[in-house]
Structure formats: structure tokens, C-alpha cells
Amino acid sequence: MDSTEQMSLEGHRHGRVPREIRKRQLLDVADRIFGELGYQGASIEAVAEAAGVTRPMVYNYFGSKKKLYLQCVQRARQQLEADMETAAASAQDLRERMARVADAYFQFVEKHAQAWDVLFDSDDGTAGPAAQEARDMRFGTVSRIAAMLRAETGPVLTDRDLEAFAHAMSGCGEQLAKWWRTQPDVSRAQIVEYQVALCWDGFRHLRERTGPNPPARSGLA
Structure with missing residues (x-):
């Protein structure tokens, strides 16, 4: 049990830990076990x-x-979504958002x-209904x-356009995060700049190509 997990139990006698605190502690431990061992390698025993x-x-x-x-997945995803929604609420335009x-x-x-490892580690061998x-x-x-x-663009783009771009935006963030964790000299501000540059320029290009007067296309351009 690491120090963070131990802190959640301080002040409670052995065997008298309130149920919600014990559940949170077990989820914290499970995050670590699933993150380190993957779904297939983890076990209830561990x-x-x-x-x-x-x-x-x-x-x-x-x-x-x-x-x-x-x-574990649900808890982490709810926290991530809440953090992103709170951040988006104070933005003035799409690029800032x-x-x-x-x-x-x-x-x-x-x-x-x-928790991020539990959400995004695609090499953990998770299979089946889980x-x-x-x-x-x-x-x-x-x-x-x-x-x-959609709230920012109105009817300019189709639902398919927006769904495709949202998946690309999500995948971009995931891959940049994996790379970032191997680059300790790269700041959070720098990695955010990479994400915004890639996504904002890509979104503008998509909007221009699919708007009411898209430019003529040639080949794969």
C-alpha cells in the first residue's frame, strides 16, 4: 500500500473503516495494479x-x-470528463476551448x-465484455x-464529420500523452501547444473543405 492509499485510512481503527472510504482505497489500489500489470495480469488476490x-x-x-x-474505468473517466467540461466552460471561442x-x-x-493507464493503455490485453x-x-x-x-460550428459540418474529427482529436491526445511520458524535459504547456496546433489547424482545414464553398480537390490533397 503506498502513502496515498494509507492516508485515506488514517484515523480509522482496523476493521472499522467506513464502507465508502474502504471502497475508495480499494479502487486506488486497483488503479495501481491494473496500471502496472494490465487487465490480464491483475487479479483480485493482487x-x-x-x-x-x-x-x-x-x-x-x-x-x-x-x-x-x-x-476503475468509470471513476477515472468521470473525473476526466468533469475536469475537461469545467475547463471548457470558461473559454470564449473554439480555439481557446x-x-x-x-x-x-x-x-x-x-x-x-x-488512472490514465487504466483508461488508455491499449496493450493490457483487455478482452471480452469488459x-x-x-x-x-x-x-x-x-x-x-x-x-x-457542434455547439461552435452549427450546421457547417455533418454529424459524421464531427464524429470523425472528435475521434481523431481524442486519439491525438492519447498518443501525445504516451510520448510525453517518455520526455521529462517537455512541459505541460508545450504538449498542450502541440495538441492545439494539430487539432486547430486540422479542424480549420476540415471546415474549409466541407463548408458551403469547398475548394476543388485533386488527388490525395
Whole structure:
């Protein structure tokens, strides 16, 4: 159990930890285990041992590894979406909104690295219903990005245009975050600039090509 997980239990006698605090502690531990070992490598036994509790206690709270994993995913995604929505609300135009959302996203990567691993580590071997449900949650986030773009653009772009761009914007952030974590000398401000430059220029180009008077196209240009 790391220091953050231990702090959540301070002040409570052994065996008398309130249920919500214990659940939060188990989710914190599970974030770390899933982040380090991936879905296939993680186990209820590993979570119980790391949390200093018994296997039956973990099963009592979550029922199965799949349900524990999905609660980790849901908690992290809700926090990420809330952070991005709060950041977007204070922006004056679309470019500023993209920048504020990007900053909130990369701040989440900084502050909640283990939770981000649970959300975005595509090499963890997750399969079956757990993978599908996690993917559905992810697509829900992308739909919210598309709705943000729709509110700014009106009818200029089709729903398909916006959905495609929202997926590209999400994927861009994910890949930049993976690269950023290998580049300790790159600041959060710099990585936000990369994200905004790529997404803003791409969005303007898409809007120009699909607007009421799109330029003539030739080849793959």
C-alpha cells in the first residue's frame, strides 16, 4: 500500500473503516495494479494483498475482477470528463476551448497517471465484455467532444464529420500523452501547444473543405 492509499485510512481503527472510504482505497489500489500489470495480469488476490485485506472483502465490494476494473474505468473517466467540461466552460471561442480542454486532459495525465493507464493503455490485453464496456464509455467521451464542436460550428459540418474529427482529436491526445511520458524535459504547456496546433489547424482545414464553398480537390490533397 503506498502513502496515498494509507492516508485515506488514517484515523480509522482496523476493521472499522467506513464502507465508502474502504471502497475508495480499494479502487486506488486497483488503479495501481491494473496500471502496472494490465487487465490480464491483475487479479483480485493482487489487489487484496496490496490493500492489506482479504480476497472475500474485495469480492464483497465488487463481485468480480471485471466489475472492479470497470468501476476503475468509470471513476477515472468521470473525473476526466468533469475536469475537461469545467475547463471548457470558461473559454470564449473554439480555439481557446480546445486549449483549455487539452490543458485539463494533460493535467489529468500528470496528476492521475495510474488512472490514465487504466483508461488508455491499449496493450493490457483487455478482452471480452469488459473491453466492450470500457470502449462504450470511451466513445461516450468522444461524443461529448463532438457535441462541443457542434455547439461552435452549427450546421457547417455533418454529424459524421464531427464524429470523425472528435475521434481523431481524442486519439491525438492519447498518443501525445504516451510520448510525453517518455520526455521529462517537455512541459505541460508545450504538449498542450502541440495538441492545439494539430487539432486547430486540422479542424480549420476540415471546415474549409466541407463548408458551403469547398475548394476543388485533386488527388490525395
